[in-house]
Amino acid sequence: METTGNIISIKGLYKRFPMGKDVFTALHDVNLSFGTGEFAGLIGPSGSGKTTLLNIIGSLDVPTQGEAIVLGRSIGKLSPRESARLRKESLGFIFQSYNLLAVHTVYENVEFPLLLLNLTASERHKMVLDALEWVGLSPKIKSKPPQLSGGECQRVAIARAMVKKPLLVLADEPTANLDAANSHHILQTMEKLNRELKTTFIFATHDEKVISYLKRKIYLLDGRVDNEELTEAI
Amino acid sequence: MKTAIKLAYRNLIGAGLRTWLNVIVLSFSFVIIIFMKGIMTGWDYQAKTDMTNWQIGGGQYWHEAYDPYDPFTFIDSHAPVPAGMLEEIERGEAMAQLIVQGTLYPAGRMVQVTIRGIDPAQQVLQIPTARLDTLTDDIPALIGSMMAKNSRLNEGDYVTLRWRDAAGTFDATDVIVTGIFATNVPAMDAGQIYIPLDTLRAMAMLPGEASILTFRESERQRPGLPGWKLMSKPELTREVDELIKTKQTGQTVLYGILLLLAMLAIFDTQVLSIFRRQKEIGTYIALGYTRQQVVGLFTVEGSMHAVLAALAGAAYGVPFLAWQAKVGWTLPMEASEFGMAMAQTLYPVYSVGLVATTVLLVTITTAIVSYIPSRKIAKMNPTDALRGKLQ
Structure with missing residues (x-):
C-alpha cells in the first residue's frame, strides 16, 4: 500500500472531561500523523481514549490542549459551521450500531450525505447506485433498516460513509455487533475501497478480526500512545 | 431548507401512525375553526341582510325624541x-x-305592544303590508309569527287594541288580524302590531306625522333634517357587530382549547422524538449538519404536521364545509330566543382570507410549539448524542 502526504497531524493533544469535582484526562499528550490512503487502527481496551481521539479527528469534539490538524484545518479553531462543513465534505463515519435512519430506505440512507452537498437528483442517483454496488446491496435498495440483517445494515453504513468518496473514513468498532463471517465481509469491503479509492480509514477497535486487517496499529492505553506497529510499508 | 423539508417529510411519513394521529387531531382544528368562523361570517351577513330587508332599509331618520329602548319616548317622538x-x-x-x-x-x-302605522303600499321593507290593504270595515292588523304565537292569535281573529291619542285620551277598538308574517328580525315581530299609517294617524290624532322615516338608498350622502336624527346603516347594525364580536370572543376560547389539544400532541411528539432520536440527531451532526440545522430540521418536521393536517383537513373538510354551506346549520333551539336577527338555519360563508388566516395561524402556532422543545438539541453534545446517552 502506498500513501502520500499527511492528512492528519496531532501534536501534544490532551482531552479532559469534568467528572463531578474532578477532571478526567482521556487523552495525554498524543502525537500522531496519518497519511493519505492509510488503513490504520486505534487499538485499546475500553476507556483507553480511542473513541475520544476518533471524535476529535472527526471534528465531533475539540481538544482541551494541543492541536489536531485534519485536512489542513485545526479542529480546535473551527466554528460549528466550519466543522460541519469539514464532516459534510471530507469525512465519512461508520458506527458500531450503524446509526441508520430507521424510517428511511437503504437508498435514502445512502443518499443522505449527498443531499447535504446539494447535488442534482441524477448525480445523487448514480452515486448511490455505485456505492450500493460496492457493498453488494443493490437488490436491497428499497428495504428499510429494520428489514436488514446486522451485516447488511453495516454495509449500508459503509455505503453511506463512502458515497461521497471522502478523503477520510472514521470507523468506531464497526464489527462489534457482527458475527465473524459478516465481520470479515465488511472488512474485506472496506479494504477493497481503501485500495481502489485511496480513502484513508481509521478504526477504533479492540476486535482481533479488525486488527488482523490493519496495516498500521496504534495501541492506546489510559489515553496515551503505548505502542505502534506497521504491518506494511507506509 | 429544501433538504430539511425533504428529510422532514420522509421522517414524518416514516413515523406512520404517530404522525397521522397528530395530523388528524390538528386537521380537526382547521376544519372546526373554519366552520365556526364561517358560521359567524354567515350569521353576520344574514343578520345584516335581514335587518336591511325587514327593519332598517338603507338607513333611517329618527325623530329626535325617539328611543327604541324606551317606550315612554314614543309619546313625544x-x-x-x-x-x-x-x-x-x-x-x-x-x-x-x-x-x-x-x-x-x-x-x-x-x-304591551308597539303600534306601528305603516303605508300598506310601501315596498321599502319586506313586511307584507299589502295584507293591510283589505276591504274590511274593521281596522286591519298585521303581526309577526312570534307575536301571534305568544298572544295566541290567528289570521281572522279580532282583538281589542287600546292606545292613547295626542290629547292624552285613552281609546280602544277591535282590530282584525289580516296577516301573520315570519321574519328573522325579532325587533319587527315581538310585541309589534302593524296597522295602516293613515288609520293610526287618525286614531292618535297625529295627521301627517311620523316617528321614523326609512329610505331605500344607503349610498347617497343625506342632509341633516331639523328635529330628526340621521341613522346610517352602519350605526343601525352596530349592535349586530358587537354581539357577533362577543360571540367570536367566546368562540376563540373554543379554538384555543382545540389548538391547545393539537399543540399538546405535537409538543409531546417533539419532546419524545428528541429523547428517542438522540442517536439520529448525533448521526445528522456526524454527517455534516450543524446543531442549529438539526433544530431547524426538527422544527420543520413538527411544522409539517400542520401542512399535512391542512391537506388531510382539505380532503374531508372541503366536502363537509361545502355541504354545510349548502344545507346550513340548523340551530337546536328557537332562534327567536336570541333576541336578534338570527335565522333558524345559519349558512356559513367562507372566504379565501378566512381559510388563509386559519392555515397561517395554525401553522405558525405549530412551528412555535415544534421549535420550543427542539431548542434542546442546540445544547446537546454530539458525541453523547451518537451514543444515545440521555442528556
Whole structure:
C-alpha cells in the first residue's frame, strides 16, 4: 500500500472531561500523523481514549490542549459551521450500531450525505447506485433498516460513509455487533475501497478480526500512545 | 431548507401512525375553526341582510325624541314628515312609520305592544303590508309569527287594541288580524302590531306625522333634517357587530382549547422524538449538519404536521364545509330566543382570507410549539448524542 502526504497531524493533544469535582484526562499528550490512503487502527481496551481521539479527528469534539490538524484545518479553531462543513465534505463515519435512519430506505440512507452537498437528483442517483454496488446491496435498495440483517445494515453504513468518496473514513468498532463471517465481509469491503479509492480509514477497535486487517496499529492505553506497529510499508 | 423539508417529510411519513394521529387531531382544528368562523361570517351577513330587508332599509331618520329602548319616548317622538322627504316617499323610495305605545287584549289577557302605522303600499321593507290593504270595515292588523304565537292569535281573529291619542285620551277598538308574517328580525315581530299609517294617524290624532322615516338608498350622502336624527346603516347594525364580536370572543376560547389539544400532541411528539432520536440527531451532526440545522430540521418536521393536517383537513373538510354551506346549520333551539336577527338555519360563508388566516395561524402556532422543545438539541453534545446517552 502506498500513501502520500499527511492528512492528519496531532501534536501534544490532551482531552479532559469534568467528572463531578474532578477532571478526567482521556487523552495525554498524543502525537500522531496519518497519511493519505492509510488503513490504520486505534487499538485499546475500553476507556483507553480511542473513541475520544476518533471524535476529535472527526471534528465531533475539540481538544482541551494541543492541536489536531485534519485536512489542513485545526479542529480546535473551527466554528460549528466550519466543522460541519469539514464532516459534510471530507469525512465519512461508520458506527458500531450503524446509526441508520430507521424510517428511511437503504437508498435514502445512502443518499443522505449527498443531499447535504446539494447535488442534482441524477448525480445523487448514480452515486448511490455505485456505492450500493460496492457493498453488494443493490437488490436491497428499497428495504428499510429494520428489514436488514446486522451485516447488511453495516454495509449500508459503509455505503453511506463512502458515497461521497471522502478523503477520510472514521470507523468506531464497526464489527462489534457482527458475527465473524459478516465481520470479515465488511472488512474485506472496506479494504477493497481503501485500495481502489485511496480513502484513508481509521478504526477504533479492540476486535482481533479488525486488527488482523490493519496495516498500521496504534495501541492506546489510559489515553496515551503505548505502542505502534506497521504491518506494511507506509 | 429544501433538504430539511425533504428529510422532514420522509421522517414524518416514516413515523406512520404517530404522525397521522397528530395530523388528524390538528386537521380537526382547521376544519372546526373554519366552520365556526364561517358560521359567524354567515350569521353576520344574514343578520345584516335581514335587518336591511325587514327593519332598517338603507338607513333611517329618527325623530329626535325617539328611543327604541324606551317606550315612554314614543309619546313625544313624532312630527310632521319633513317636506324634503315627501317626494321620496311619493316615489316609493322611502316610507314613514308612526309609532305609538298600546295595549292588546287577546283572550282577556293584556299585552304591551308597539303600534306601528305603516303605508300598506310601501315596498321599502319586506313586511307584507299589502295584507293591510283589505276591504274590511274593521281596522286591519298585521303581526309577526312570534307575536301571534305568544298572544295566541290567528289570521281572522279580532282583538281589542287600546292606545292613547295626542290629547292624552285613552281609546280602544277591535282590530282584525289580516296577516301573520315570519321574519328573522325579532325587533319587527315581538310585541309589534302593524296597522295602516293613515288609520293610526287618525286614531292618535297625529295627521301627517311620523316617528321614523326609512329610505331605500344607503349610498347617497343625506342632509341633516331639523328635529330628526340621521341613522346610517352602519350605526343601525352596530349592535349586530358587537354581539357577533362577543360571540367570536367566546368562540376563540373554543379554538384555543382545540389548538391547545393539537399543540399538546405535537409538543409531546417533539419532546419524545428528541429523547428517542438522540442517536439520529448525533448521526445528522456526524454527517455534516450543524446543531442549529438539526433544530431547524426538527422544527420543520413538527411544522409539517400542520401542512399535512391542512391537506388531510382539505380532503374531508372541503366536502363537509361545502355541504354545510349548502344545507346550513340548523340551530337546536328557537332562534327567536336570541333576541336578534338570527335565522333558524345559519349558512356559513367562507372566504379565501378566512381559510388563509386559519392555515397561517395554525401553522405558525405549530412551528412555535415544534421549535420550543427542539431548542434542546442546540445544547446537546454530539458525541453523547451518537451514543444515545440521555442528556
